[in-house]
Amino acid sequence: MNRYLKILLLASCAGLAVSAADAKTLRFAESQEISSMDPHAAREDFTLSLIGNVYEGLVRWNKELKIEPALAESWETLSDTKWRFHLRKGVEFHNGNPFTADDVIFSFERAGSPGSPFAGLLEPIAEVVKVDDHTIDMTLKRKYALLLNDFAGWYILDKEFQESIGAQKPLDLSTNTGGAMITQGVGTGPFKVASREPDVKTVFVANEKWWDKREHNIDEIVYTPIANNATRIAALLSGEVDFIRNAPPQDVARIEATPGMQIMRAPHLRNIFYGMDQQSKTLPGLDSNPLADIRVRKAIYQAIDIDGIKRSIMRDNSRPSAIMMAPQLPFYDASLDVRFPFDIEASKALLKEAGYADGFTLPMDCPAGSFINDEQICQATVGMLAKVGIKAQLTMHPPVQFDTELPAGKYSFYMLGWAGLPTLDAYNIISATFHTPTGDLGAWNPKGYSNARVDELIPQIGTEYDTEKRQEMISEVMKLHRDEVGKIMLHQQFLTWGMSDKVHAIVPADEYTRFWYYTMD
């Protein structure tokens, strides 16, 4: 009896082992943690990128970062400010509820409610009206060209499920309504939330009833946050995880040299640059503001050896850029992407012409850990500026402090990067970093670049539907900003994702992990 039992047990164990080997589990680690399962509670790209596998919007970005239909099958404009969306039929949420127009309206009201981080994203929409169960009409407050772009980042929730867990509002920190969504969530996407222990582990399993054709073969995704870079790399090298998103540059070579490991590279949308206070009468410690003079800005630009930075700091994982748009974005104009050459003599001549032949002292502020090698680039810049007589006094800040003090206008010369997420359009970039600061626009251009023509064109770029006219206006803005040295452009950084060579991933320029395109051997 006992022996039979043992054999039975062994046999069942063997059976388990076989099925476990067949199941494809992707073990993924990153330094950050998903903030919650609520897709409306925070506008934070990492979380939205991961839970974008659970939830879907009316449209989505495909492999090539083009918009394609998702929960909306098709759409048409009834007038300039009225859009009709035909919703996909036969779509089920993970709990089995059917997806209907009511869910879209609920998600609009939830994400657009006052105090919701997404209220700004949905602000152009005046109202959403149900025509029938699978048709809705949207009325806009004004013409708005980027409605679909924005909709790709606005995820649809199941009305009944949200009501059943009491999470009709995005997480509200004063009352903590919707705290239930920390660990659970129901969407329509290719993966379902199976279990979640905050800061420890989140498990997603494939949604067998997904409406779209399944290209991926992943059955399970196990996400573990590992904050320490060295430990995360060790976990990858030891085979405890299969996939990490950002491999630190110094570890790239080591991962590539390890048998069974690979690095996938791709350009990132993010452009890195130095922003400058061009409005103040004086800079701290000076009785003038040299940065207000275009010759000084150009002198600083030409003093920076960008190819040197690319070679020795970025280890070739960057592309020097002249305009603040990645080639991966629509309306990119390659003819404009030409830098002023690195030329120390020209730089010195410009400084002399501007009356700063002896240079000046420049306070400089950089984040430590926001961008790839930010610290090293800033330190290298200090040395390069010293060669033309500018004494930069560098202060490094933790990102959370930097991101608070920068928009408050506390810095004179600072490093920043901008990708244009989640809109993936020039409008996002220029409205935040080119426009003269007002309550709504120019939040990341404090005391910075200001040009009346640019300010006039930016709102038009936001509302123009005609692509030719948009191209013209975007090119004009980019050219003006480049010629007037609105910012000192550095480079477009590259993504380096480390993974086991069993994983076949795609590395899109917006850094999103779209697991429905992944396969594993």
Add this chain to the structure above:
Amino acid sequence: MISLLATRLTSVILVMLVVSALSFSIFNFLGDPVNNILGVNATLAQREELRVALGLDQSTFVQFWRFVERAVVGDFGVSYRNRQPVVDLILARLPATLELVMCATVIALAVGIPMGVYTALKPRGLLSRSLQFGSLLGISMPQFLIGMLLILVFSVELRWLSAFGRGEVVKLGWWTTGMLTTSGLKALIMPTITLAVFQVSMIMRLVRGEMLEVVRTDFVKFARARGLSDRAVYLTHALRNSLLPVITITGLQIGSLIAFAIVVEAVFQWPGMGMLILQAIEFADFPVMAAYLAFVGFSFVTINLIVDLIYLAVDPRLRAK
């Protein structure tokens, strides 16, 4: 006894107040969590609105007063980052840290005391000398280095142990333990060793020094004169008299271990209090930071109190007074 408790309890409250007041005065320099919640695309107006909603527009004093008002009734607010009540969050992380600290302390005592006694009794032996040398290394090596070396050897090269996490944990009421599963026990090994190395070295050196002192005193000579065995002289009389400072130091160390398990927890992604405070600092998660610091203040004072009580038990002279 009762008056001792009463004075100590007052000092607990005072310490917690001072610590949280200090923590609030540094929050202003940290930045704020608005960006992490609203993302970079928010307008200046939306940022300001959230700041007002979170009360961050108020002066430091007003913010502190509101914190104290709510803390008195046990409400430490909701974490900006985890969106959970802070008390729940700390209670959920506490077991991981306490388990780690207790394991490290037990190992430190179990290994450190015998090593100390041995090196005191046989100061010139080869083993004693190598132990002495080893303890010097143990005291001077930074924890993160020990942790990374262990990971490199046992995770990356040998692949015996997991480089991160707590393994499978079992829930016992609100407590979670990793000591009931194989993966949980295996996960404890490297973090415990990393945390214990310094303690072992320190306790060994402490016991050795004390023993050398005590062995020279008169009462040990008298004990010998009475014809007691070596074992009784050293282990019952000498060791017992050497242990007072060991108790003090071990007690104080438990406090700092809880507070400073941060490095070990960060290296091994150990989901304890150290990890929690690190992440809170990165996010400018003020409710968690304030509550954590108050909690650490509380545990320091409490542990000191317990140490004093143990003193009473160990040293009869104190009881007489």
